[in-house]
Amino acid sequence: MKKLLMVSLMTLCVLFAVSAAGTAETAGPKLVDVRVGIHANEGGAPLAAVAQEEGFFAKYGINPIFTIVESGPAEMTAMRADNRTLDIGYIGAGVAWNPIDGAGNSLSFVFLDCLSNAEMFIAKKGLFVDANNNGKFDNDEIFTGLKGKKVYIEVGTTPGGWFKALLELINAGKPANQQLWIHSETSSYMAGYTAPNSDPALRIEVINTLNSNLPAGMASAAGGMDVVVGFSPATSTILKTNANAELIATTVGNFPPEKSFPSTWVASDKWLTEHPEVAQNFINALYEAGVWRAENIDKAMRAGERLSQKPTGTFDPTNLVAPTKAMYEDWFATKDSNGYLYMKALYDVRVPNVPAGNPVKSFEKSFNDTYVLKAIAAHK
Numbered sequence: 001m002k003k004l005l006m007v008s009l010m011t012l013c014v015l016f017a018v019s020a021a022g023t024a025e026t027a028g029p030k031l032v033d034v035r036v037g038i039h040a041n042e043g044g045a046p047l048a049a050v051a052q053e054e055g056f057f058a059k060y061g062i063n064p065i066f067t068i069v070e071s072g073p074a075e076m077t078a079m080r081a082d083n084r085t086l087d088i089g090y091i092g093a094g095v096a097w098n099p100i101d102g103a104g105n106s107l108s109f110v111f112l113d114c115l116s117n118a119e120m121f122i123a124k125k126g127l128f129v130d131a132n133n134n135g136k137f138d139n140d141e142i143f144t145g146l147k148g149k150k151v152y153i154e155v156g157t158t159p160g161g162w163f164k165a166l167l168e169l170i171n172a173g174k175p176a177n178q179q180l181w182i183h184s185e186t187s188s189y190m191a192g193y194t195a196p197n198s199d200p201a202l203r204i205e206v207i208n209t210l211n212s213n214l215p216a217g218m219a220s221a222a223g224g225m226d227v228v229v230g231f232s233p234a235t236s237t238i239l240k241t242n243a244n245a246e247l248i249a250t251t252v253g254n255f256p257p258e259k260s261f262p263s264t265w266v267a268s269d270k271w272l273t274e275h276p277e278v279a280q281n282f283i284n285a286l287y288e289a290g291v292w293r294a295e296n297i298d299k300a301m302r303a304g305e306r307l308s309q310k311p312t313g314t315f316d317p318t319n320l321v322a323p324t325k326a327m328y329e330d331w332f333a334t335k336d337s338n339g340y341l342y343m344k345a346l347y348d349v350r351v352p353n354v355p356a357g358n359p360v361k362s363f364e365k366s367f368n369d370t371y372v373l374k375a376i377a378a379h380k
Helices: 002-027 048-054 070-081 140-144 160-169 212-220 236-243 270-274 276-295 299-310 325-331 338-353 368-376
Strands: 032-038 062-068 088-091 107-116 120-124 151-152 180-183 203-208 226-228 243-252 262-268
Touching: 032 070, 032 276, 048 062, 048 276, 048 299, 048 368, 062 276, 070 088, 070 107, 070 262, 070 270, 107 270, 107 276, 107 338, 107 368, 120 236, 140 160, 140 243, 151 160, 212 226, 212 236, 212 243, 226 236, 226 276, 236 243, 262 270, 270 276, 276 299, 276 325, 276 368, 325 368
Parallel strands: 032 062, 032 088, 151 203, 151 226, 180 203
Antiparallel strands: 088 262, 107 262, 120 226, 120 243
16 A cells, blocks of 8 residues: 555656646746836837737847836936836937936946937928929028028927027028027026027027927917927827928938937946846847837837827827838948947937036947847847
């Protein structure tokens, strides 16, 4: 009886071991948790959503724990806290000074996601003339059309600074007494700005207006807005629903590489140091997702909407430039290639935003390009 019991127990142990081994083999390797910040827009969600839905994260052993952040500043606070709640995340240009700030718990740029095309300059048809008849407006045509106009912008957002940069671009090469200049009743917008002249014919009145109010303002027949500068989804709504509106300028269409700012992924330096292999695997997954996104842009938008719990059709792919595999390879072929120009332009424009007295990291220290370079090299 004892022998029978012993044999039975041994048989059960063997069966249990075989069963456990089969279960472990079926389950595959354990995934590593990574806390990821994303934004609920065209730039901030689709890449991560593609990496998740198409299995790129799983392929590289990553289990992303997503947080949809309400704003860039809140995301940076979470990532830079002593007890951080995010390891890596997508950011737009507005908070991109954080990886340049060497104080406290520092961050680094680790991946170029896309070029934002969300800031748009829109006007009622007929106000700007395509004199060259080439289907777009060049700087001289924009200059002529802007004279004496009122422009409606939510000045505290990215379009406020974007419009100033556009004005510098179209004023370039003209003597000061022939340049367009800005006046605004919003003192914060005028802080640090000096008008090049006082000619009323060259004056542009900038009126601070909520971005969400721009579609209704342009649609109004009486006393409405003729010229607006805004960001998606307001800009997309105007162009889709207002037959009397036309696109005058965008970031990618009108700015050279050194003035076109990318949206990026940034990571905690502490996390990068402690988990270098996990970080590389994460970027590998992002890169493969980026190649897939470029070839399936509409599907990528729908994936981003699902992850962000947004209605189908919310995300408009015209609001970004999604790099292809060939573009990534070209952009990071040498230190003088466009990818580095985009990143350096972002660095240069955000250095002044580092809090006074804090150490400023060099461009090379703020952009840890090793991850993207390894990802590109591994997939040629």
